[in-house]
Amino acid sequence: MAFPRPRPTRPELPRRRVRTLECGQGAVRAVRFNVDGNYCLTCGSDKSLKLWNPHKGTALRTYQGHGYEVLDAAGSFDNSQLCSCGADKTVALWDVATGQVVRKYRGHAGVRTRREGRGGTSSIDSTIRCWDCRSRRPDPVQVLDEAKDGVSSVKVSDHEILSGSVDGRVRRYDLRAGQLYSDYVGSPITSVCFSKDGQCTLAASLDSTLRLLDKETGELLGEYEPLPHGPVPPRGALGGPPPHLVPPPRRYTGHRSTAYRLDCVLSEQDTHVGSASEDGNVYFWDLVEGSLALSLSVGRAVVQSLAFHPTLPCLLTATEGHVQLWREESFQPEGDTA
């Protein structure tokens, strides 16, 4: 092309709170962008699922029909359907326009996560179940029951299923190669995600550490800790040094993730690694250097969920009953009506 390519701008991190959505649906269990990042879904503890335009701050639709808290949700690639799962052990497939439940899948002992694409998958009770959204089959296509403990997080790429389990392993099912790769991390995994280039996987675990693993070899590419390169506090007695040799637990002012299932994200250009924290902040580390790049103080309570925009430096955080939208410093809201 004749046009010079635009100079790559320095990746920015969302630093400015642009908007707060009062969801009015109890505690927001999860907030998720849709596939192009124009809309978001919030999962409330009042059994409802809401569709928002977070950029304008308008609530578009409420989906009622779960029997208990909605724990996670995802949109389909064509934006025609939503998939949500709740503590009522069902996975529901919604029609976006009509707000009706298209299909409901039962069989999980306690559903945590999801993903919906061509076939949907979903997890916990130490299994991942793959559902077929096209046929009317009520039972899963395949049950991946390799995990020894609850599966806390599931992500799906075009030919892989990535799962993080409480048994401390990141499992990657490669459908193309017909292989299962299991990487031992040690501490219970709370959240996993693919990098945008599909080369790495990011795993957040309950030792307050995020690890970037090479997808092919399983090697550790980066480690993101509360204090850069500080020692990891030992978890549990198994395998650790005798107690008198354990250094006294540090008082972290930084990232903390020891009890809750918190999300981790990668920024839109894979430049930074972000994670929610129990101290009400969201932390961003530089992906390469591993240094703490930013800490956003979101609220006083635990940041329950995070969602990063697929293309823009735009972050959604969910604390307590509301969702906040963060943009980069230079962002100018156009046509602000709220």
Place this chain on the structure above:
Amino acid sequence: AAAESSDSEEEDLVSCGTALQPLQEGERIKKPVPLQEQTVKDAKGRYQRFHGAFTGGFSAGYFNTVGTKEGWTPSAFVSSRQKRADRTILGPEDFMDEEDLSEFGIAPKDITTTDDFASKAKDRIKEKARQIAGVVAAIPGTTAFDDLIGPSKITVGVELLRKMGWKEGQGIGPRVKRKPRRQKPDPAVKVYGCALPPGLSEDSEDEEDEYQPENVTFAPKDVMPVDLTPKENVHGLGYKGLDPSQALFGVSGREHLNLFTGHSEDTNNLLGDLRHSKARKLGITGQAFGVGALEEEDDDIYATETLSKYDTVLKDEEPGDGLYGWTAPKQYKSKTRSEREVKYIGKILDGFSLASKSSTPSKIYPPPDLPRNYRPVHYFRPVIAAGNENCRLQKVLEQSTGKLESDTTQQSRHALNASQRRERLGETGLKGPAPSVLEYLSEKDRERLREVKQASEQQMKAKILPQQSRISRFQPASPDDASQKWQMLLGGQLANAGSSDFKPFAKNPEKQKRYESFVKSLKQGEKDTLERYLDPSMTEWERGREQEEFFRAAMFYKSSNSTLSSRFTRAKYEDDVDKVEVPRDQENDIDDKETAVKMKMFGKLTRDKFEWHPEKLLCKRFNVPDPYPDSSIVGLPKVKRDKYSVFNFLTLPEPTTSVTQATKEKIQENNSLNKPKKPSRWDVSDEDKEKKDSISEFISLARSKADVQQQPPVPATEECGTGPSETLPTEVTNEDKDQEEESRPSMDLFKAIFVSSSDEKSSSSEEESDEEQQPTTSVIDSETTKQVDLPDSSSSNVQENVAATTDPGVSLMPTSKQELDATEEFGPKLPPAFSSGRFYRFPTSFPGPSRKEKHRKNREKHKTKREHKHKKEKKKKHRKQKNKGKHKSKKSEKDSSSDSADSSDSLSDTDTTGLSPKELLRR
């Protein structure tokens, strides 16, 4: 001077606004009137209330009522009883204020120029500009004429046309006869301006035609001006925004507003002026005025506009609401319309018209020529399965239809059964028990079976006449073949009959037994023994009958079996089998990974790789080719294990894998052709791990208890202990080796546990234990050498083995210094956390054995020092290699079968012995 300057300053100041009243003494400061109390009053001091979000005006009357403070009280009440005649009709003006009727009110009563007569230049700036232009222009004063010449309503052209007899609504042109034009559109119709899209005017003409007598000419119909406005919006085709006049004052507010109908009413009055027909006369219109109390339809204005009143979807019209809709005269509705209209039922969008020519004439193919003797009668030929039961019937039917099927290949596709069709289509067969055992049999067996069957055939010939005859009728050409078929038919069930629980003669156990043995014999192909199983006490006739019965039973079982078997799958776990399927590969236990994680050595150490079979449908949904297209496994491959074994539920090396390592490797090599799976790493590292992790030690201890009981100490160990440099018992048989390998960890453990408890043991017992220990390790070595499939146990190899086995003893120096050395040997490759963490863990818990071990090692070293001094260097090398080998243990194991047998051998040696239980305990 100071006062003066201040004065001058004051004069210089500019004062703005009015000064506040100077405060009186004791007076309170007035509070500003709050916003909500500020009121607007008109010129006469009446309140004006602004209200109304959408009207934007103020309320009329008194506080939004009419009239006075008292509300609705007509100013002059007149009883209608007496003065009915001069009852005045109240107009809106009666309820309006004076200023509303003034020039700037909502209903001005003053005389003003209307738009028609107002000069075109409404704004004064333009007017001024015009005046200036008039002055400046070449002919001054011309603009003044513009004002004088007012705009006339009717143009000259219209005036002229009228004079020529034109009337509004008519077209221009010579008068025409309608009727002929209807059949064939007149090409001579003159159209002025651009050519009409055909059909625009004609459609409407067609309607009116029927009214008119035929011999009267008419003025041509007026044409609709073609709307040439370009489409500038992004609405859908034919979409028109909501017309407020229609929405508010239109047909009726409650009627369904159809945004897409657009011009449905316009076809009759071509000008499409809705207001003529529909618009209500509103005397006074004004934004602020709203709807008076006397007007009926005030819901028109305040109607709630719900989205449900609008069409959001393009859908089929209701019948009658089409192009000619409800405005069409009654008689037209019943009339059949012209072909074109029938073809296109629906509305014509703005700017579109029906095509005069259909796009492409659809091709019509003539029906096939019927043969002359064709009779249009269909008879249904019954589908007959090619079974011997049916063959007679089939024949009869064939004869009756007059069509003898000469050979089976020519039969119609309906006569094929499912499997035949499947074959033709090239599909794979259903998963289930194979239809016939014969497929599994080798050629030789098949031959034998044939013999059997022929023999039995000979026997049966006399006895089973009906069957025989049927068979021969079925295939009259070759009785031999027929009998073979018989056998084939039986063949399928033979596989299952014996083992299955199909018991046709369950009531008579003896008979059942006879039947079973009969079937078994049939299966085994014993021809002569068939009769043997029949009851000898029976008469020949009885025997024959029973045999036939058996055959029938077998047949019966077969038929049901083959049809049903494909529909059912076997139970996953058979009840009577004490084996269970468990995943072949299991994630090995996490202890070493824990350390790896602690050392941040992610990668190979923490990764497990398994063969995993995705469901086919899942692959399809992911749009990914199935990686294992011909495997029926889903998930992880399974192996059979003991059902009620605790090992199934532990992620520990279980006997089946750890024992037959070498053989397994071989198997896997064989399998590697069809399975891409490499021998996974944990297969290899079992041994190290077994020694490393404490849990597995206990497990193996428990396991070995049983082993020890059934297996006495091997005599070979004695020899080894006395002379390590002598040839080692590499000739140990495979089974022995396996057993020994199983028992090995147990011995160490026994020692570790029991010896540690008795520190003050005699030296002789120590020696014993030493001797015991050494052979065990050497045995491992021999085993590992064997793994490598070396054809012979050459002396050099043995030497190496010996060296390797004695190595640990030598290397593990008792003194702390030596220990340090050892750690240094380990050192450079490992982060300090490892060594320290490793070394301080156990001393506290097991103080006894370590000391003991040291002591023992000292002796051992003493013993072997002389013989193996020269090996020491080699050992060091091994040690160094070990670190590497540990990382690449998988790789080295893989290579072990290849040329580098020796090196890998030694590597594996050091692997196993380097982390021998002794060392482990020492840590």
